[in-house]
Amino acid sequence: MTKVSRESGHVEARGVALAFGRRQIFRGLDCRFAEGRISVLMGGSGTGKSTLLRMIGGLQVPDEGSLQVAGQELVGLDEAQLKAVRGRLGMLFQNGALLDSMSVFENVALPLREHTHLSETEIAERVHGRLSAVGLSDIDELLPGELSGGMLRRAALARAIVMEPEILLCDEPFSGLDPPNVSRIEALLTHLNRDRGLTVIITSHHMATSLRMAHRILLLRNLGCVDGSPAQLASSRDSAIREFLGQDGAEYLAHHGHELEGAEG
Ligand SMILES: Nc1ncnc2c1ncn2[C@@H]1O[C@H](COP(=O)(O)OP(=O)(O)O)[C@@H](O)[C@H]1O
Numbered sequence: 076m077t078k079v080s081r082e083s084g085h086v087e088a089r090g091v092a093l094a095f096g097r098r099q100i101f102r103g104l105d106c107r108f109a110e111g112r113i114s115v116l117m118g119g120s121g122t123g124k125s126t127l128l129r130m131i132g133g134l135q136v137p138d139e140g141s142l143q144v145a146g147q148e149l150v151g152l153d154e155a156q157l158k159a160v161r162g163r164l165g166m167l168f169q170n171g172a173l174l175d176s177m178s179v180f181e182n183v184a185l186p187l188r189e190h191t192h193l194s195e196t197e198i199a200e201r202v203h204g205r206l207s208a209v210g211l212s213d214i215d216e217l218l219p220g221e222l223s224g225g226m227l228r229r230a231a232l233a234r235a236i237v238m239e240p241e242i243l244l245c246d247e248p249f250s251g252l253d254p255p256n257v258s259r260i261e262a263l264l265t266h267l268n269r270d271r272g273l274t275v276i277i278t279s280h281h282m283a284t285s286l287r288m289a290h291r292i293l294l295l296r297n298l299g300c301v302d303g304s305p306a307q308l309a310s311s312r313d314s315a316i317r318e319f320l321g322q323d324g325a326e327y328l329a330h331h332g333h334e335l336e337g338a339e340g
């Protein structure tokens with residue numbers, strides 16, 4: 076895959092507010108997801124992690140504020156314009172698994188058929204390239220129901236990157252996987268970021284994995300968010316933040332505390 080150009084992978088929310096009925100999820104939310112970096116969105120259950128990811132993906136419109144994604148303001152776009160932006164994002168959503176009645180090949184090929192005019196040969200080349208990038212081969216004709224949970228997640232990841240996105244959004248990419256498969260997905264996401272400069276934004280409950288792979292952690296709380304490097308958050312003076320990071324945070328700090336010296340902020 077080619078390296079993505081600079082500036083197209085940046086995501087920023089300014090003054091975002093959102094309520095579902097009387098339940099306020101965000102108010103005055105300001106946050107940035109740095110281009111070419113891995114950012115992990117964390118926070119207790121129901122704090123709005125999935126909702127924020129859906130807003131970035133143009134699937135949920137905020138009540139107030141601005142959302143810049145890949146150099147474009149999303150607020151105010153019509154459905155056709157949002158669809159065009161979505162075509163530039165890779166999305167791996169929690170229940171956005173593969174379509175059961177379609178083969179693995181056709182599932183991965185789907186975005187290409189929807190958004191491009193590539194020939195069958197070009198489609199096959201891209202699909203096989205992405206499947207092999209996630210360590211899957213010779214499974215073209217299998218149906219999703221015939222794959223293990225780990226293979227399914229990797230096939231969904233292949234589909235999320237088949238359009239060569241600048242930004243990859245993953246909602247709980249590790250959920251429900253056993254430790255070897257968690258490590259595998261972690262390694263794949265880290266490689267995609269390192270080799271291609273892909274901006275990766277994930278939500279996760281897996282504390283140790285998140286601390287290890289994140290350049291930046293964004294912790295949702297009090298309708299807004301606090302952010303920092305893993306070491307910065309693990310050494311926060313705010314005891315609620317340290318408590319949230321727990322034993323994994325303390326262990327991370329014991330090994331990486333020296334990274335704080337000379338770090339900004
Ligand atoms: N489409 C929706 N309609 C009404 N309430 C919603 C909707 N989506 C999410 N919520 C509510 O918004 C809150 C945040 O949800 P979510 O973003 O899924 O949290 P998280 O991913 O952090 O667990 C929850 O209370 C959830 O019930």
Ligand SMILES: [Mg+2]
Pocket residue numbers: 124125126278
């Ligand atoms: Mg969620």
